[in-house]
Amino acid sequence: MAKTILAVDDSGSLRQMVAFSLKAAGYEVVQAVDGQDGLNKAKEKTVDLVLTDQNMPIMDGLTLIKNLRALGSYQKVPILMLTTESSDEMKAKGKAAGANGWLVKPFDPKRLIEVVQKVIGS
Amino acid sequence: MEIKALPIEELRKLLAAVSEHGKQHLVEVEADLLQTTFLLNEAIEKLGAGFAAIHEAVAQQQLIIAQLTDSQALPQASVEKLDILKHTISDEVNAVVTSLQFQDLTSQLISRTIKRVIGLKDLLHELETHGNAMDPSHEHEQIAQFLEMMSHNLHEGSHALSGGLRRSVGQQDMATGDIDLF
Numbered sequence: 001m002a003k004t005i006l007a008v009d010d011s012g013s014l015r016q017m018v019a020f021s022l023k024a025a026g027y028e029v030v031q032a033v034d035g036q037d038g039l040n041k042a043k044e045k046t047v048d049l050v051l052t053d054q055n056m057p058i059m060d061g062l063t064l065i066k067n068l069r070a071l072g073s074y075q076k077v078p079i080l081m082l083t084t085e086s087s088d089e090m091k092a093k094g095k096a097a098g099a100n101g102w103l104v105k106p107f108d109p110k111r112l113i114e115v116v117q118k119v120i121g122s
Numbered sequence: 123m124e125i126k127a128l129p130i131e132e133l134r135k136l137l138a139a140v141s142e143h144g145k146q147h148l149v150e151v152e153a154d155l156l157q158t159t160f161l162l163n164e165a166i167e168k169l170g171a172g173f174a175a176i177h178e179a180v181a182q183q184q185l186i187i188a189q190l191t192d193s194q195a196l197p198q199a200s201v202e203k204l205d206i207l208k209h210t211i212s213d214e215v216n217a218v219v220t221s222l223q224f225q226d227l228t229s230q231l232i233s234r235t236i237k238r239v240i241g242l243k244d245l246l247h248e249l250e251t252h253g254n255a256m257d258p259s260h261e262h263e264q265i266a267q268f269l270e271m272m273s274h275n276l277h278e279g280s281h282a283l284s285g286g287l288r289r290s291v292g293q294q295d296m297a298t299g300d301i302d303l304f
Contacts, residue, residue, distance in 0.1 A: 011226040013166045017219050020174055055230070055290050084227055084291045086299065095304045104299025106223035109216045115301055 003120055004028040004045070008038035008052040008064065009082070014105070018051060018082070021109040026122065035059025039067050046073045049120045054083035054090070062097045069098040078119045082107060128265055130258035137253030141246040148246070152239045159232050166225040173218055180211060220298055230291050241283035245276060 005027050007018045019029040030047060032038035036059040038052060050068065054061035061081055068074040080101040081094050091102045100119065103112065191201050252272045256265065293299075 009226075011229065013163070013170050013222055014226045016167075016170045016174070017222055020170075020177070021219055024177075084230060084293065084299075086292050091302060099304065101301065101303040103301050105226065106220050106293075106298050108298040109219045111298065111301060115303070118303070 002026055002028045003048040004030060005116065005120075006030045006032060006038060006042055006047040006050045006052075008032040008035065008050065008056070008061070010034050010053065010056040014053070017109075018107075018112075021107075021112055022116065024109075025113045025116070027116070035061060035064035035067075038064050042068055042074065043071070047077065049116065050074075050077060050079040051082050051116075052079065054081060054085050054094075062093055065094070065097040065099055080115070080119070128258070128262060130256050130265065134253045134256055138250050141250035141253075144246045145243050148239050148243045152236055152243075155232050155236050155239070159229060159236075162225055162228065162232075166222060170222055173222070177215060184208060184211075221296070224296070227291050227293055234287055234289070234291075237287055238283065241279075241286075245279045245283070248279060249276065 005022055007015055007022070007029055008031075009015045009018065010033055015031045015033075019031060022029050030041055030045070032041045034056040035052070038050070039059065042050065050064075052061040052064055059067075061083065065079050065081075068077070068079065078100045079098060080103055081099050082103045082105060083090075084105045085091075086104045094102055101115065103115065187204055190196050191204070196204070249272070252268075252275070256268055260268070
């Protein structure tokens with residue numbers, strides 16, 4: 001059975017590119033338009049990995065991670081940030097919130113898939 | 123010529139004119155930026171959808187080619203050429219996926235500019251409001267203090283505006299971003 005990835009980003013084109021890349025590698029992709037939408041979808045079905053943007057309306061990525069980590073079912077699910085933010089300060093905040101990795105946009109599809117495979121397998 | 127009273131009315135008119143003209147131009151800038159964002163989003167969305175459809179068609183085509191290759195219906199030279207083409211297509215697909223993401227980065231930069239324009243409009247409005255509150259009957263010293271306060275408020279407002287607009291996009295080239303696993 002294909003592993004499911006929750007892709008959270010307020011940019012439609014970015015979600016489209018993430019979904020396109022991951023589906024081509026055999027993953028199922030659930031999309032969410034902001035942190036709150038991501039949290040709701042994560043509660044509906046526990047996914048194998050969460051890939052989230054940082055700067056989004058309603059709920060940002062760091063807040064989403066904190067909320068997910070507070071849920072029993074998401075304490076060990078890998079969470080990766082995919083964002084334009086590249087400062088060490090923000091990365092440290094992400095790590096403290098419970099992120100397992102930090103990917104700076106724009107992503108290279110091959111490298112994204114390599115990272116996802118490394119984190120959750122094929 | 124001896125000036126007995128400060129030209130407060132003229133100063134008030136000047137501040138109102140600076141505010142009004144400034145705001146008019148900023149309204150135009152804001153409208154252009156919003157229109158740019160809309161057109162850019164629409165264009166990229168259509169490009170993305172078209173690209174995904176082409177990719178799907180190419181994937182189907184490659185499946186048929188793979189079947190032909192497996193059945194040994196094609197000469198070896200053609201099989202080798204098709205294999206090279208397959209890798210070229212894969213590399214180009216990756217390049218397009220990377221390039222299409224720059225719309226997200228530019229949208230964030232435009233959004234930050236729009237917020238700055240709106241903040242600047244508010245500052246200009248404040249300048250006009252303060253100008254209207256100036257009273258020509260006040261002593262020179264009081265008016266000087268009033269102007270000093272206006273200058274201070276403008277400085278504070280400008281500082282607060284910049285503080286609320288943290289730069290979230292540092293990208294200066296077309297390269298892909300770094301990856302850190304914790």
